[in-house]
Amino acid sequence: MASASHRRPRAPRKRRTALVSAVVVAAVGLLLSLVFALRPGGAPDTVRTAAGPGDHGGPRTAPTAAKRTPAPKAKPEPSHASPGPTRTPTAAPARPSPAPTPRTSARPASGAAPLAGRVKPGVTYRGIATHYDAADGDGACSYGPSPDLMVAAMNHTDYETSAACGAYLLVRAANGASVTVRVTNECPLPCAPGQLDLSKEAFAKLAGLSAGRIPVSWSLLSPATSDTVSIRYKTGSSRHWCGIQALGHRNPLARLEVRAGGGWQRLTRTGYNYFLSPDGTGCGGSLRLTDIHGERLTVDGVPVRPGVVQPTRVQFARVM
Incomplete structure (x- = not known):
């Protein structure tokens, strides 16, 4: 009975030892598997290698997708911008461009005078009016005798190398009187800019000849006429x-x-x-x-x- 009681405790010891050994072996095995799995040459490299051929799609898929994502955004921007210029010419195509040509060759807007010199239409000039003996109305413009003596000599500055020759002017005095004259002559210095030297006949329409000098305003006219050039x-x-x-x-x-x-x-x-x-x-x-x-x-x-x-x-x- 003594020996039997002595053997019973040993059996549990063997089971504990076997159990401990099994646990140790399992822990060692788990540790080794972890070390093997995490070492540089382990399974993850195999995964990377498998992804390697997919490098054109795998790891670069994200950048490619990132590039494609802006691409659709970039495309709408040019596409929205391009209709702008396209519509601008559509709104004003090349076809209407001939329109200004007829206007230029025919007649610009009233008062427009792109080739005018110092004397321009629609402008009122102020100065002094004097008078002279115009004889037959001829003068520096070389027109010859005038059909009437409603003529004027333009001051040297506004005469502008005969550019004022033939111009019709409406001249007004301070008293409200007015007269229409044609420029046929030049008034040399000391005639000042704005000054007109009128024929005696034209001056008399504004004031008595004894006045000598009077303040006036004048402007360019485009008169009615049946004459041709x-x-x-x-x-x-x-x-x-x-x-x-x-x-x-x-x-x-x-x-x-x-x-x-x-x-x-x-x-x-x-x-x-x-x-x-x-x-x-x-x-x-x-x-x-x-x-x-x-x-x-x-x-x-x-x-x-x-x-x-x-x-x-x-x-x-x-x-x-």
Whole structure:
């Protein structure tokens, strides 16, 4: 009985030992598996290697997706911007551009005078009016005798190398009287800018001649007239040299051109109101006249006849 009681306690000891051993072996095995799994050459590398071929889609898929995400955003921005420029030309296409050409060649808006010099339409100028003996009305503009003596000599500054020749002016005095005159002459210095030297006949419409000098205001007119423009070649003109003059134009003349080499050549204007062609270019050929408003008149078949006034069938439009 003693021995039997002595053996019974040993059996549990063996079970405990076996149990402890099993636990130790399991812990060691777990530790080894963790070490093996986490070492550089372990399974994770195999996973990376498997993802390696997928590098074009795996790890770079996110950046690619990130790139694609802005791409749709970027596309709408240009697409929204591009309709803007596209609509702008649509709103104002190239086709309407010819519209200004007819306006320029025909008649700009009332009062517009892109080629005007110092004297412009729609502007009221102020100065002094004096008077002189205009005789037959001829003067520096070289028009010859005037059909009436309602003429004026423009001060040297506003005469502007004969640019004022032929201009019609409405002159008003402080007392309310007015008169319409045509510029046919130049008033030399000391005539000041704004000053007009009127014929005695024109001055008398504003005040008594004894007044001598009176303050006035004046502005450019585009008068009603049934006359047409005339052309005159200067004495001595030929096919080799010529001076050309336009007379009877309703509005101040800005340019005179001659046909040359398939185009138009602008002639130089002199202080005595002739346009010169020193080498004979265009003498006897087609002429093109342009007023300060930009309207152009073409005259064909005007032969070189020195000193002869040759009427045409054209006239500049009236500007109100």
